[in-house]
Amino acid sequence: MHSQAQNTLPNTSKKVNNEAGLAIINSKAPYSSHYGKDALDVALIFGSYEQKVSLFFQGDGVHQLIAKQDTSLLSIKDYLKTFAAFEFYDIEHVYACQQSLLTRKLEPSFHITDVQVLSTTEFSAALNHINMYCGFKT
Amino acid sequence: MSTLHLVRQSAFATNDFAQCLNVVNQNDAIVLMDDGCYNVNHTLINNLLKQVGDNINLVASHAKARAIEANKMIKLIEMADVVTLTFIHSKVITWQ
Numbered sequence: 001m002h003s004q005a006q007n008t009l010p011n012t013s014k015k016v017n018n019e020a021g022l023a024i025i026n027s028k029a030p031y032s033s034h035y036g037k038d039a040l041d042v043a044l045i046f047g048s049y050e051q052k053v054s055l056f057f058q059g060d061g062v063h064q065l066i067a068k069q070d071t072s073l074l075s076i077k078d079y080l081k082t083f084a085a086f087e088f089y090d091i092e093h094v095y096a097c098q099q100s101l102l103t104r105k106l107e108p109s110f111h112i113t114d115v116q117v118l119s120t121t122e123f124s125a126a127l128n129h130i131n132m133y134c135g136f137k138t
Numbered sequence: 139m140s141t142l143h144l145v146r147q148s149a150f151a152t153n154d155f156a157q158c159l160n161v162v163n164q165n166d167a168i169v170l171m172d173d174g175c176y177n178v179n180h181t182l183i184n185n186l187l188k189q190v191g192d193n194i195n196l197v198a199s200h201a202k203a204r205a206i207e208a209n210k211m212i213k214l215i216e217m218a219d220v221v222t223l224t225f226i227h228s229k230v231i232t233w234q
Contacts, residue, residue, distance in 0.1 A: 028151070029148055029151070029173050029176065029204075030204075031172075031173070031203070031204070032146075032147075032172055032173045059150065059151065060148050060150050060151045060173075060176065063176070063204065066204075066205050067205065068205040069203060069204055069205045070202055070203050070205075071203055072203075073199040073200070073202055073203040074199070074200070074203045103150065104150060104176065104179050104180075105179040106179070
């Protein structure tokens with residue numbers, strides 16, 4: 001986990017989380033590695049201790065949000081289903097990078113509600129408002 | 139002499155697919171499986187279609203699990219067909 005100096009970037013037009021807290025960055029596709037599941041576990045642990053958590057999906061990480069996936073075909077547990085529990089853990093800030101969706105020719109049709117699609121500038125501004133981040137991306 | 143290329147990584151995340159394209163021959167066959175399924179939406183797939191034409195295969199269950207719909211030029215196959223392909227081609231290269 002790395003800490004980052006709080007940045008004073010201007011507010012973006014969309015509703016972004018301006019409070020301090022933890023940003024979790026997801027940039028891996030959901031099934032070929034454990035990163036997605038680990039990120040989810042960290043988010044839920046912080047959520048259950050009433051810590052502010054924001055989730056950022058970029059790169060291949062946006063695939064974690066896409067609707068109509070079916071893990072039963074891969075014989076693995078569908079951890080993406082647990083994303084539906086975010087509201088019970090007061091995780092309200094879920095951001096997807098618009099550019100990543102466009103590059104992958106993905107429609108913004110997600111399996112959870114309240115995903116905010118942000119442009120590259122808005123995405124980086126939202127990330128810079130948060131002073132702690134945890135990356136699931138190497 | 140022909141080669142079967144098993145592409146298992148997303149071209150959006152790694153360079154493997156691009157490297158595969160560099161060595162692919164006209165008579166070769168490609169199988170997109172696991173995260174390689176994401177490559178059907180990558181711009182490089184058009185280069186590959188030019189190089190090997192209708193010899194691009196996609197493992198149907200892996201694509202469906204990832205909510206990916208294939209282009210009509212790409213053949214949908216099962217894992218049993220992958221086994222058959224390994225016998226048809228003299229070499230197999232796994233890109234992962």
